[in-house]
Amino acid sequence: MLWKKLFRTLWVYKAQFISMVIMIAIGVGIFFAFNVEWYSLEKDTAEIYEATGFADFRVYSDRGFNDADRDAVKAIDGVKDVSRFFAVNTTVENDSDVIALSVSENMNISGVLVMDGEDFDSESPDGLWLSDSYAKANDMHIGDTMKLVYKSVTIEGTVKGLVKASEYLICLPDETQLMPDFRSYGYAYVSPVMLQNAVNKLMPGANINDFYPRIYATSDMEKAEFVKKLDEALGKTYLVLDKDETVSWSEAQGEIGEGKTMGSVLPVLFLAIAILTMVTTMHRITASEKTQIGTLKALGFRDAKILRHYTTYAFAIGVLGTILGIGIGFALAWYIMNPNGAMGTYIDMPSWRLYVPWFCWLVLALMIVFLTTIGFLSVKKMLRGTAADALRPYTPKRMKHMWIEETKTFKSLGFGIKWNLRDCLRHKSRSGMTLFGIIGCTILLVGGMGMSDTMDAFMDTFYDKAILYETRIFLDAENTDNATAETIAKQYDADWCAQRSIQIGDKGFALEIYNVPKGLVCFPDQDQEFFELGDDGAYICGRIARDYSLSVGDSITFSPYDSSETYTVPIKGIVSAMSESIVMTSAYADKAGIPYTISTLFTKETEIAASEHILSSQSKKSIIDSYDTFMELMNVMIVMLVIAAVILGIVVLYNLGVMSYTERYREMATLKVVGFKNRKIAGLLISQNLWLTVVGVIIGVPAGYGVLKYLLTALASEYELKLVLGPATYLVSVLLTFMVSLIVGLMVARKNKHIDMVAALKTEE
Amino acid sequence: MSIVEFKEVSRVYKNGDHEQWALNHINLSLEEGKFVVILGPSGAGKSTLLNLLGGLDNPTEGTIVVDGRDISTLNSNEMADYRAAKVGFVFQSYNLIPTLTVIENVALVKEIATNPLSSHDMLEAVGLLDHKHNFPSELSGGEQQRVSIARAITKNPKILLCDEPTGALDSETGVTVLKLLLSMAREMNKTIIVVTHNQNIAKMADVVVRVKNGRIQSCEEQANPLSVEEVEW
Numbered sequence: 001m002l003w004k005k006l007f008r009t010l011w012v013y014k015a016q017f018i019s020m021v022i023m024i025a026i027g028v029g030i031f032f033a034f035n036v037e038w039y040s041l042e043k044d045t046a047e048i049y050e051a052t053g054f055a056d057f058r059v060y061s062d063r064g065f066n067d068a069d070r071d072a073v074k075a076i077d078g079v080k081d082v083s084r085f086f087a088v089n090t091t092v093e094n095d096s097d098v099i100a101l102s103v104s105e106n107m108n109i110s111g112v113l114v115m116d117g118e119d120f121d122s123e124s125p126d127g128l129w130l131s132d133s134y135a136k137a138n139d140m141h142i143g144d145t146m147k148l149v150y151k152s153v154t155i156e157g158t159v160k161g162l163v164k165a166s167e168y169l170i171c172l173p174d175e176t177q178l179m180p181d182f183r184s185y186g187y188a189y190v191s192p193v194m195l196q197n198a199v200n201k202l203m204p205g206a207n208i209n210d211f212y213p214r215i216y217a218t219s220d221m222e223k224a225e226f227v228k229k230l231d232e233a234l235g236k237t238y239l240v241l242d243k244d245e246t247v248s249w250s251e252a253q254g255e256i257g258e259g260k261t262m263g264s265v266l267p268v269l270f271l272a273i274a275i276l277t278m279v280t281t282m283h284r285i286t287a288s289e290k291t292q293i294g295t296l297k298a299l300g301f302r303d304a305k306i307l308r309h310y311t312t313y314a315f316a317i318g319v320l321g322t323i324l325g326i327g328i329g330f331a332l333a334w335y336i337m338n339p340n341g342a343m344g345t346y347i348d349m350p351s352w353r354l355y356v357p358w359f360c361w362l363v364l365a366l367m368i369v370f371l372t373t374i375g376f377l378s379v380k381k382m383l384r385g386t387a388a389d390a391l392r393p394y395t396p397k398r399m400k401h402m403w404i405e406e407t408k409t410f411k412s413l414g415f416g417i418k419w420n421l422r423d424c425l426r427h428k429s430r431s432g433m434t435l436f437g438i439i440g441c442t443i444l445l446v447g448g449m450g451m452s453d454t455m456d457a458f459m460d461t462f463y464d465k466a467i468l469y470e471t472r473i474f475l476d477a478e479n480t481d482n483a484t485a486e487t488i489a490k491q492y493d494a495d496w497c498a499q500r501s502i503q504i505g506d507k508g509f510a511l512e513i514y515n516v517p518k519g520l521v522c523f524p525d526q527d528q529e530f531f532e533l534g535d536d537g538a539y540i541c542g543r544i545a546r547d548y549s550l551s552v553g554d555s556i557t558f559s560p561y562d563s564s565e566t567y568t569v570p571i572k573g574i575v576s577a578m579s580e581s582i583v584m585t586s587a588y589a590d591k592a593g594i595p596y597t598i599s600t601l602f603t604k605e606t607e608i609a610a611s612e613h614i615l616s617s618q619s620k621k622s623i624i625d626s627y628d629t630f631m632e633l634m635n636v637m638i639v640m641l642v643i644a645a646v647i648l649g650i651v652v653l654y655n656l657g658v659m660s661y662t663e664r665y666r667e668m669a670t671l672k673v674v675g676f677k678n679r680k681i682a683g684l685l686i687s688q689n690l691w692l693t694v695v696g697v698i699i700g701v702p703a704g705y706g707v708l709k710y711l712l713t714a715l716a717s718e719y720e721l722k723l724v725l726g727p728a729t730y731l732v733s734v735l736l737t738f739m740v741s742l743i744v745g746l747m748v749a750r751k752n753k754h755i756d757m758v759a760a761l762k763t764e765e
Numbered sequence: 766m767s768i769v770e771f772k773e774v775s776r777v778y779k780n781g782d783h784e785q786w787a788l789n790h791i792n793l794s795l796e797e798g799k800f801v802v803i804l805g806p807s808g809a810g811k812s813t814l815l816n817l818l819g820g821l822d823n824p825t826e827g828t829i830v831v832d833g834r835d836i837s838t839l840n841s842n843e844m845a846d847y848r849a850a851k852v853g854f855v856f857q858s859y860n861l862i863p864t865l866t867v868i869e870n871v872a873l874v875k876e877i878a879t880n881p882l883s884s885h886d887m888l889e890a891v892g893l894l895d896h897k898h899n900f901p902s903e904l905s906g907g908e909q910q911r912v913s914i915a916r917a918i919t920k921n922p923k924i925l926l927c928d929e930p931t932g933a934l935d936s937e938t939g940v941t942v943l944k945l946l947l948s949m950a951r952e953m954n955k956t957i958i959v960v961t962h963n964q965n966i967a968k969m970a971d972v973v974v975r976v977k978n979g980r981i982q983s984c985e986e987q988a989n990p991l992s993v994e995e996v997e998w
Binding site for chain 1: 812816819821822841842845846847848849850854860861862863864865869872873874876877878898900901902903916920
């Protein structure tokens with residue numbers, strides 16, 4: 001019989017029941033989604049790293065490594081396996097597409113995973129194992145032939161297999177590109193035999209075994225230890241990058257880190273609101289059920305049975321909300337983590353299985369236990385004392401006088417304001433929860449839209465304002481001296497830049513030396529204001545400044561790779577940069593005696609003639625395209641956050657609004673009997689909501705700003721973002737919050753019409 | 766002159782196929798300024814009668830004319846205006862707003878009344894001026910009922926409707942409240958209609974209406990009603 005009662009009770013409190021289930025489902029869903037996302041990403045990327053033997057260390061040499069160098073590295077104690085690696089950007093013949101042509105001497109290290117076609121053949125003279133994503137984007141198939149151009153050599157091959165490679169897990173041509181674009185950039189692996197054939201055309205008689213530019217190694221050693229042993233083994237210092245310094249590892253780890261941050265910040269907000277609302281809701285439900293609880297007790301039901309009966313309600317909310325939340329979580333996680341989803345456009349990996357971290361199950365189980373305990377304690381409170389005590393209806397706290405009532409201002413307030421103000425103070429937890437819900441809603445709106453503003457400003461600074469050139473030309477630095485480069489620059493009316501890899505301590509960075517008299521590349525400071533580079537010092541990026549605790553006036557010491565020289569330069573300023581780099585003018589580099597080779601030209605021209613000195617060129621448009629894809633993804637996230645914020649706001653406010661309405665039913669019936677019209681009573685109810693919204697917004701906007709700042713700090717390792725909140729964001733966040741509050745107020749106030757004055761006034765208080 | 770006129774009024778509650786006639790074709794006419802007691806056992810229909818008169822409910826059939834206006838067909842807003850202007854309520858369970866102080870509870874009706882009296886004077890009249898800043902929960906039951914009377918009269922209505930006004934009070938307090946109610950009403954020429962099942966209150970009335978099974982059994986004028994002191998409680 002009690003079961004029947006349980007279902008009927010559920011029906012009576014359906015508004016509360018449904019809203020609690022939704023709240024918990026959203027909280028659990030978001031918690032689950034982010035945690036499944038980062039954990040699956042970790043597992044799925046680990047799978048391809050493992051399957052393709054992703055190298056732990058990359059050793060670079062301009063001169064190349066011969067067989068003896070390779071064997072010496074392999075012989076190092078602690079090195080598991082090595083491979084010499086070669087990669088060069090080639091252009092597809094009669095096309096502007098760029099293919100990174102790659103050779104791994106030992107395919108067990110940074111090799112490929114064949115998705116379709118033949119197994120990789122290390123002896124194949126003409127086989128291309130092409131990126132399957134590039135093939136798909138360009139409608140290429142196994143058996144197709146491809147002509148790749150490098151300098152004056154054309155390499156022709158047949159696509160024998162479609163592959164994925166951990167080395168190109170995030171397939172970006174350079175650091176200005178935010179998103180892979182397989183329509184124009186891909187990679188292909190070929191055998192050393194085929195590479196030798198190509199080399200023969202370029203440099204007859206040369207043996208590739210003498211100049212592989214990289215050695216890749218797998219090892220469990222720390223970088224410092226590896227570098228020390230390497231120096232000993234090769235008798236010379238080389239540029240060594242560990243996994244953390246390669247895009248395909250660090251960016252993926254960055255995504256995992258972001259997921260972890262998001263998975264710990266946002267769900268806490270949602271779950272905290274859900275739990276606190278549950279406390280208020282369960283208390284109010286049991287309070288209004290107190291006479292029934294007393295009746296059951298008076299009839300002879302044991303406390304345990306009554307406890308079980310009412311606790312089941314909380315348990316059902318917990319279980320249903322959690323199950324629904326898991327569903328939402330999986331759906332959201334899948335939405336992000338699928339080959340065609342947000343992550344799929346960024347990371348090119350074969351397996352997109354979803355994994356749930358173990359602690360998620362634990363948290364969910366604890367959540368259900370916790371919610372059930374809330375229910376248990378609420379009922380327990382109502383069961384206190386004898387059956388007669390339990391039978392007495394619940395009496396809310398007595399009104400107490402507040403100091404504020406003695407003030408003239410308070411005395412002059414209208415009755416509606418006094419009524420609402422005292423009601424808020426009398427039912428502090430309910431008002432507090434309403435406030436909390438509004439604050440949460442505002443935080444999400446400000447945070448979500450602020451993120452979009454910040455990214456917009458970031459993109460605007462780095463793409464629209466900093467890039468004033470139309471085309472970037474990559475020179476063949478090996479075979480172009482500075483004089484030739486300057487001649488070409490003059491021809492295209494171009495600014496130029498030289499890049500060198502440098503080390504600060506044992507970490508690798510880029511040194512960028514600019515000569516920009518035409519102002520085609522601009523430099524923003526940390527406030528994203530543009531300034532001109534001076535000729536009397538270096539400029540470091542924000543991340544280097546932060547990591548090494550450096551500021552303007554300090555000096556910084558670095559050494560170029562492949563050089564035993566060290567340079568100490570004064571820091572003139574801190575720039576905002578896409579990559580972790582030190583920037584200086586060529587005039588200063590000359591003054592400081594830092595040698596460089598011009599490698600990139602920036603020009604307004606769009607037609608670039610073929611030249612033996614030019615490797616490739618890239619249009620501003622192709623850079624902007626990747627930015628658009630990135631912004632689209634960003635916007636999807638923002639829309640999801642805004643929807644979540646609005647649902648959260650509506651659910652919390654409606655639930656509490658209905659409770660408030662139920663509790664004040666008798667008061668409203670009295671007002672109605674006395675002669676107040678429905679409109680006026682609705683006005684009273686709505687105005688309370690609106691006040692709380694005013695307070696909620698006043699707290700929520702700065703809190704949203706704070707949360708956004710925290711998130712940006714957490715993401716700071718990837719981008720140098722400056723928090724920007726546009727007036728429209730403030731306006732829309734505030735208006736949307738008020739709209740939610742007003743809509744819910746109207747929904748609740750509509751019930752006024754159905755107040756049964758007669759029945760309400762018969763009841764005892 | 767009659768202030769209240771019920772003509773062939775019925776109120777039927779439908780519950781599925783079952784019809785319950787709470788009032789069954791009643792006719793009643795009450796004079797202005799009288800103290801009317803409606804008597805009857807539980808379920809007789811006396812509260813329904815009071816609810817219809819108070820504009821809390823509409824009759825199923827028939828017309829109710831109060832102070833020259835037919836109230837049986839008013840819509841929700843017109844009903845609210847009617848309640849605000851014509852009738853004051855005193856309930857068994859006081860129905861004060863717990864979050865407003867005594868003076869605020871009384872002054873509340875000024876928001877809607879067309880011709881309200883001074884809430885201060887009314888509180889003084891019910892002897893609770895000293896408690897004006899107290900909340901209802903800080904008062905005794907009798908005191909709360911006096912506040913509710915002050916609230917009802919502040920609206921300056923023509924008719925005071927009282928549903929078991931002493932039902933929740935001990936007899937001594939009940940007598941005080943009744944005395945106050947009567948003296949104030951007489952002083953201000955209000956029509957008082959009290960619904961009760963307490964026969965003793967009927968002895969004080971100018972008119973006694975007896976209701977049973979949804980019909981008026983009798984409507985008698987008492988030539989010499991007793992004073993509150995004369996009634997044996």
